[in-house]
Each structure stands twice: as C-alpha cells, then as structure tokens.
Amino acid sequence: xxxxxxxxxxxxxxxxxxxxxxxxxxxxxxxxxxxxxxxxxxxxxxxxxxxxxxxxxxxxxxxxxxxxxxxxxxxxxxxxxxxxxxxxxxxxxxxxxxxxxxxxxxxxxxxxxxxxxxxxxxxxxxxxxxxxxxxxxxxxxxxxxxxxxxxxxxxxxxxxxxxxxxxxxxxxxxxxxxxxxxxxxxxxxxxxxxxxxxxxxxxxxxxxxxxxxxxxxxxxxxxxxxxxxxxxxxxxxxxxxxxxxx
Amino acid sequence: xxxxxxxxxxxxxxxxxxxxxxxxxxxxxxxxxxxxxxxxxxxxxxxxxxxxxxxxxxxxxxxxxxxxxxxxxxxxxxxxxxxxxxxxxxxxxxxxxxxxxxxxxxxxxxxxxxxxxxxxxx
Numbered sequence: 396x397x398x399x400x401x402x403x404x405x406x407x408x409x410x411x412x413x414x415x416x417x418x419x420x421x422x423x424x425x426x427x428x429x430x431x432x433x434x435x436x437x438x439x440x441x442x443x444x445x446x447x448x449x450x451x452x453x454x455x456x457x458x459x460x461x462x463x464x465x466x467x468x469x470x471x472x473x474x475x476x477x478x479x480x481x482x483x484x485x486x487x488x489x490x491x492x493x494x495x496x497x498x499x500x501x502x503x504x505x506x507x508x509x510x511x512x513x514x515x516x517x518x519x520x521x522x523x524x525x526x527x528x529x530x531x532x533x534x535x536x537x538x539x540x541x542x543x544x545x546x547x548x549x550x551x552x553x554x555x556x557x558x559x560x561x562x563x564x565x566x567x568x569x570x571x572x573x574x575x576x577x578x579x580x581x582x583x584x585x586x587x588x589x590x591x592x593x594x595x596x597x598x599x600x601x602x603x604x605x606x607x608x609x610x611x612x613x614x615x616x617x618x619x620x621x622x623x624x625x626x627x628x629x630x631x632x633x634x635x636x637x638x639x640x641x
Numbered sequence: 642x643x644x645x646x647x648x649x650x651x652x653x654x655x656x657x658x659x660x661x662x663x664x665x666x667x668x669x670x671x672x673x674x675x676x677x678x679x680x681x682x683x684x685x686x687x688x689x690x691x692x693x694x695x696x697x698x699x700x701x702x703x704x705x706x707x708x709x710x711x712x713x714x715x716x717x718x719x720x721x722x723x724x725x726x727x728x729x730x731x732x733x734x735x736x737x738x739x740x741x742x743x744x745x746x747x748x749x750x751x752x753x754x755x756x757x758x759x760x761x762x763x
Contacts, residue, residue, distance in 0.1 A: 550709075554716055555695065572691060572723040614710075623707045630699045630707075639689035641730065 425472075432475045441468060443476045445486070479503070489545065489579070496583050497600075512601035514540040517608060537612070547611035551582035551618050555629045560638050569638045570629035585618045586611070593617060677757045679749040690726035694719040 424439045444450070457465070479491050490510070498506035517540040525536045537543055556577070557568040573581070590603040610616025654673065657666040698719050701712040709716065738745065744752070 554698070554709075554719065570695065572695070572719065574720070574723055574727075614708075626702060626707050630702055633696060633699050636692050636695055637689050640686045641690065 436474050439471065440474045441471050443473050443480075444468075445476055445480050445482050447482045487541070489548065490541075492579070493544075493548075493583050493587075497587055509600050509604070512599075513604040513608070514544065516601055516605040517543050520605065520609060543612050544608060547608045548579070548582050548586070550611050550614055551585060551622055552578040553581055553622050553625050554578075556581070556625060557629055557632065558639075560635075562638050567635045567638055568628070568632050569635045570632055571639055582618075582622075585621055589617050589621070674760065675758055677750075677753045679746045679753065681746045691719065691722040694722045 424437055426437070479494075480486060494503070494506045494510050497509065518538060521536060521538045521540070521543065525533060525538055528536060537546075553573060555570045556573040558571045559566050560569045561567075586604070586607060590600065590607050594603040594606075607616055607618060611618050654667075656662075658669075659665060694715070698712065698715040701715045705711040
C-alpha cells in the first residue's frame with residue numbers, strides 16, 4: 396500500500412489507500428456463481444496463452460519478468476478461450492476477425508466456408524496465372540493465398556482518417572492519425588461492404604471477395620480507390636490539423 | 642478530525658439558519674445535504690501532435706498522386722511519431738494518476754458512491 400502518507404494518522408487514510416487501487420485491478424475476487432464461458436470478465440481474469448511455443452521454452456530462456464508472469468498465472472483465474480482460437484499453426488487472428496465480421500446471424504460455419512472457398516479461389520487464379528506466365532514473370536506471382544490476403548488488407552489500411560471536431564459552434568473534418576485496430580477494422584469493413592453492395596448480384600461471395608482481394612493485392616480496385624479518396628479528403632482538410640488537442 | 646469538528650459545525654449551521662439573532666443568514670431552498678459526487682475537473686487542452694510529419698506526408702502524397710509505395714519513408718516516420726506521442730501521453734496520464742496524493746474527480750465520485758450520504762436513519 397502507499398507509504399508516502401501524511402504523518403498524522405487520519406481516519407480517512409485507509410479509504411484513500413483503497414481508493415488508489417480502484418483504478419487498477421480489483422482485489423482477489425472469486426465469483427459467487429462460477430462462470431463457465433462468458434465474454435465479459437472481471438478485470439482480475441487474465442488472457443489465455445494459446446500458442447504452443449510459449450510453453451515449450453525451457454526454464455533458462457525466460458527472463459525475470461516472464462518468470463514472474465508465469466508465477467502470476469498459476470494463481471490468477473484465466474478467461475476461457477473462445478471456440479475459434481486454436482493452438483495450431485493455422486490459427487490466424489486477422490483471418491478469424493475477418494470471418495467474424497463477415498458472419499451474419501451467428502452462422503460461423505457459413506462465414507468460414509465462404510472464407511475457405513475465397514482462399515481456394517485465390518490460389519486457383521494465381522496458379523493459373525503462374526502456369527501461363529513466362530519464366531521471367533514466374534517469381535513475381537504470389538501463390539500463397541494467406542500472403543495475398545494479408546498483403547491486400549495491408550494495402551487497404553488508411554494512414555489518416557477524418558474526425559468531426561467542434562470548434563466555435565461549427566463542426567470541422569479534421570485529419571487524425573489512425574493506428575492499429577482502427578485501421579484493420581476500416582480495411583476489413585470496406586472490403587466486406589464493397590463486395591456485398593457494389594458487385595453483380597448473381598456472383599457468389601467467394602468469387603466477389605477473391606476478385607477484390609486480388610485487385611487490392613495489386614493496388615487497384617474499389618477499396619484502394621476508397622482509401623485514396625479518404626487520403627485526398629484528409630489532404631484537402633490539412634489546414635484544420637491544429638484543431639486536434641491530442 | 643472531521644468527527645471532533647462535526648458537532649461545532651452543526652451548531653454553527655443551525656445558528657446561521659435561526660431567526661433568533663435577527664434575520665437568518667442562510668435561506669436554503671434545498672436541504673443542506675452533500676451530493677454523492679464531485680464536480681469534474683476540466684482537462685487542460687494540449688496541442689496537436691505530429692502535425693509536421695503529417696504535413697510532410699501529405700506533401701509527398703500530393704507530389705506522387707497518393708501512391709503509398711513511393712512515400713513509404715514519410716509513412717514510417719509518421720507512424721513512429723504517432724507511437725511516440727501515444728506512449729508519452731500514456732506516461733503522462735499514469736504519472737499524474739500515481740503521484741499527486743489527491744484523487745481524480747472520477748475516483749472521488751466512485752468512492753463517495755460506495756459510501757453514500759445517509760439520508761434516513763436505518
């Protein structure tokens with residue numbers, strides 16, 4: 396507990412000590428009803444470690460903090476891992492997030508099936524291109540559909556976005572930097588909405604997705620165009636950049 | 642401290658309200674009971690971070706017709722600047738939370754809500 400208190404022994408000092416720990420994690424807490432699987436947990440619960448490599452490391456390789464973390468994990472309760480996380484080599488968090496965003500009405504099997512068909516379709520198209528290409532061009536063609544998917548999403552991520560900020564009674568579109576989760580979300584959202592809305596209605600989703608992903612991989616297509624338009628609008632509004640306060 | 646001064650304080654309040662010594666000093670239209678919350682402090686407004694990097698990036702975009710592969714250097718510097726600003730902001734807020742000895746308005750409100758003012762005798 397905090398040692399740097401005032402000298403006089405107040406009645407309220409223990410309240411202040413308790414209050415200082417409100418912002419951090421709660422005290423050791425066990426639920427009255429044991430939770431089996433849930434998505435909202437007490438902040439006292441720790442995240443599960445799914446990767447096999449984290450457990451196969453010998454004792455000597457761990458640094459001091461990692462040893463402390465392991466000790467902590469022995470004592471604290473841990474959240475249940477979701478059904479879609481696996482410890483296999485093929486577990487891909489970005490891919491899982493994309494499948495979840497594509498899912499409608501909770502039909503995970505359908506969304507996953509579409510995604511697998513998309514990856515197969517990408518592979519087929521790239522292999523066809525590979526066999527038809529001349530020897531000089533063969534190295535340039537990427538056949539791994541996972542690499543194509545990741546690179547396409549990377550190409551779709553915007554660097555700056557606009558935010559509506561109020562100043563002096565009016566709202567201005569201010570360019571702000573966007574990092575991490577927000578970028579990934581925007582790229583995936585644009586990809587999915589573009590495939591759902593702006594394509595011919597009689598094509599299958601996997602077909603539309605594979606076309607759009609291959610186009611994004613080559614920095615063409617509607618999603619990349621949307622990203623460029625956002626960048627252009629941010630560039631046009633660059634005078635308002637100082638309206639940000641963070 | 643508060644317990645010893647409490648009785649004297651109540652007496653002073655009742656003196657201020659009473660009509661015995663001329664007109665009462667206080668004429669409250671609501672009961673004199675403390676709220677279970679504390680007013681919010683206005684956070685000091687900072688200035689925008691990484692504006693120079695952003696303007697460089699946008700100039701590069703303007704030159705190269707918004708092709709990202711040609712502006713990769715500017716993009717990288719922009720990202721490093723943004724990450725540094727984010728880390729600095731986190732450090733600042735953590736420091737101000739830990740040191741200072743006082744509670745933030747949010748913490749004080751949470752605490753008061755857990756031990757609210759008794760409005761009726763139980």
